[in-house]
Each structure stands twice: as C-alpha cells, then as structure tokens.
Amino acid sequence: MRFDVITLFPELFAPFLASGITRRAYASGLVDVRLWNPRDYAEGNYRRVDDRPFGGGPGMVMMAPPLERCLAAIRADRAEDVAAPVPVVLFSPIGAPLNHTAVEHWSGSAGAVLLCGRYEGIDQRFIDRYVTVQISLGDFVLSGGEIAALALLDAVARLQPGVLNDAGSHQLDSFNPALDGLLDCPHYTRPEEWQGDVVPAPLLSGHHAQIERWRRDQSLRTTAQHRPDLLTAARAHGKLQTADEALLRSLQGKL
Missing domain, CATH: 3.40.1280.10 (SPOUT methyltransferase, trefoil knot domain)
Known part of the structure; x- marks a missing residue:
C-alpha cells in the first residue's frame, strides 16, 4: 500500500x-x-x-x-x-x-x-x-x-505481516476483535519480586487454562473500570460468556 x-x-x-x-x-x-x-x-x-x-x-x-x-x-x-x-x-x-x-x-x-x-x-x-x-x-x-x-x-x-517480532502480538492488543474489543490485561516480566510486589501466581503456574482465565478476568476488570462502554458493546454483540458475566457481577460496587 x-x-x-x-x-x-x-x-x-x-x-x-x-x-x-x-x-x-x-x-x-x-x-x-x-x-x-x-x-x-x-x-x-x-x-x-x-x-x-x-x-x-x-x-x-x-x-x-x-x-x-x-x-x-x-x-x-x-x-x-x-x-x-x-x-x-x-x-x-x-x-x-x-x-x-x-x-x-x-x-x-x-x-x-x-x-x-x-x-x-x-x-x-x-x-x-x-x-x-x-x-x-x-x-x-x-x-x-x-x-x-x-x-x-x-x-x-504494525499490522503488516512480518513487522512485529511475534506475528500474533497485535491480536492481543486492546480493542482487537480477538479480545472481543476489550482492553488488554496487565503484563509482568522478571524479576518475580520487585520492591515487595510479586507477579500474580496464575502467571507462574504453568497452567495454560488458568493463565488464560486470569488474563480474561483482568481484561474484563480493567475494561469495567476504565471503559465500561466497551463492555456494553461486547455484550450487545454477544461476546461475553457466562463466566465473564459472573466475574462482572462480583465486581459491582468494588471498582
């Protein structure tokens, strides 16, 4: 182009x-x-x-x-x-x-x-x-x-093939359809402990399903706190699952 x-x-x-x-x-x-x-x-x-x-x-x-x-x-x-x-x-x-x-x-x-x-x-x-x-x-x-x-x-x-080191990197960006239009989750790297703060345990578990659930929950939490309009759009398009809705109900009044 x-x-x-x-x-x-x-x-x-x-x-x-x-x-x-x-x-x-x-x-x-x-x-x-x-x-x-x-x-x-x-x-x-x-x-x-x-x-x-x-x-x-x-x-x-x-x-x-x-x-x-x-x-x-x-x-x-x-x-x-x-x-x-x-x-x-x-x-x-x-x-x-x-x-x-x-x-x-x-x-x-x-x-x-x-x-x-x-x-x-x-x-x-x-x-x-x-x-x-x-x-x-x-x-x-x-x-x-x-x-x-x-x-x-x-x-x-950055959306062109071969530009990013990881071809799937942009698929996990905020607003991307792969995230159902939600905000991305928080990210962590080494060291595991820094100034008394530790990396969340699910990310260290090696359990892929647990990691994915944690990331999805954090994405929902971040979106609910900062861009609730994106949640409304995702819900209107049928993008939220039963587990997503359960988490969001548990967050009501806490953010």
Whole structure:
C-alpha cells in the first residue's frame, strides 16, 4: 500500500520512518510513504502557501491552488484511474475518531493521500472539492495534521505481516476483535519480586487454562473500570460468556 503525505514539514517524518520496529514496514515497501511539500507547487519568489482569511480574524489559511497542484502531481505519479482515485484524508476536528476498526480498514487498503493542515486551516473550497475522508485523533487541537498522520501510519504499519517480532502480538492488543474489543490485561516480566510486589501466581503456574482465565478476568476488570462502554458493546454483540458475566457481577460496587 502507498500513502502520499502532503505536509509543509516533511522533515518531521524522516526519523519516524527510520526508527523503531515499524521501520521494517517502510524499509520493505509494505507501507510505501512518500512526502510532498505544497510549497514546491506554490508560485512566486516566496513560494507562498497561505494568506489572510476573508472576513478578518487571526491566523492564516492554507491556499487552494498550491494544494491542488500538489495533489495533481501525486495523482500523476500514482498513475491513478481518474475515475477511482485513492481517498484524500484530512486530519480535522470534525472527522470521525480514529479507532481500531478504521486502522484495520486502512491496513488492508491501497493507501491514501494524507493531507496535513496547518495554521487556521485549509481553504474550504479545496476541502469540498477533493477531501473524501476526515479523521480526528480526539477532542483537542494540534498545531498541524502531521502527528495524526504519524499515528495512522504507525498503527497501520504494525499490522503488516512480518513487522512485529511475534506475528500474533497485535491480536492481543486492546480493542482487537480477538479480545472481543476489550482492553488488554496487565503484563509482568522478571524479576518475580520487585520492591515487595510479586507477579500474580496464575502467571507462574504453568497452567495454560488458568493463565488464560486470569488474563480474561483482568481484561474484563480493567475494561469495567476504565471503559465500561466497551463492555456494553461486547455484550450487545454477544461476546461475553457466562463466566465473564459472573466475574462482572462480583465486581459491582468494588471498582
């Protein structure tokens, strides 16, 4: 898959694409990331990409013409079917929240053009004409779309085959269908005792069924305490078993 990122700050992506375990996805081409600076498609000696907003007010607005020329160059480079171009994604407060279901969708797609806004925003005429999907990281505002684009790229990269050391590692992530959409359980490693705290006995038992039951119980406990809405969704989809419901009843009034 290929992601083309329109950004005024391509240098922000270089260390990310070359660091960490997800670099395998980028180095191998499993996730092909190409960076495009709209300033390269601006006109005039100053390569201006923004201007004052009509109607007055603070800040500057990214201009439509440089973005349009940049997008045209991307589409030409991709040699796309003009009738079915890949989506253009804008990271915006009005977008749908980025969640595991969305990440799974993008991880199996042909990719997209990721548009990183800056300043007060982007000329609405460009958004209306070209943007097909809007995504939000949450109810807060960032200085630009680059952090959101990096979050999407990282989440997509780690789902690609061969990227993680253990191919099944992401199957046990929070929100994953393998966990019925619940939060992950706590994890422990050596030493067995640290500052008076010991690893829970079931994890040391060597009894696989007991370990799995402990992990499931802890996942349910953590979800009930921090994200009860996920339990509601799991119950509505018939994901909770009799033993799960018994544990949850025992926790009522204790969390």
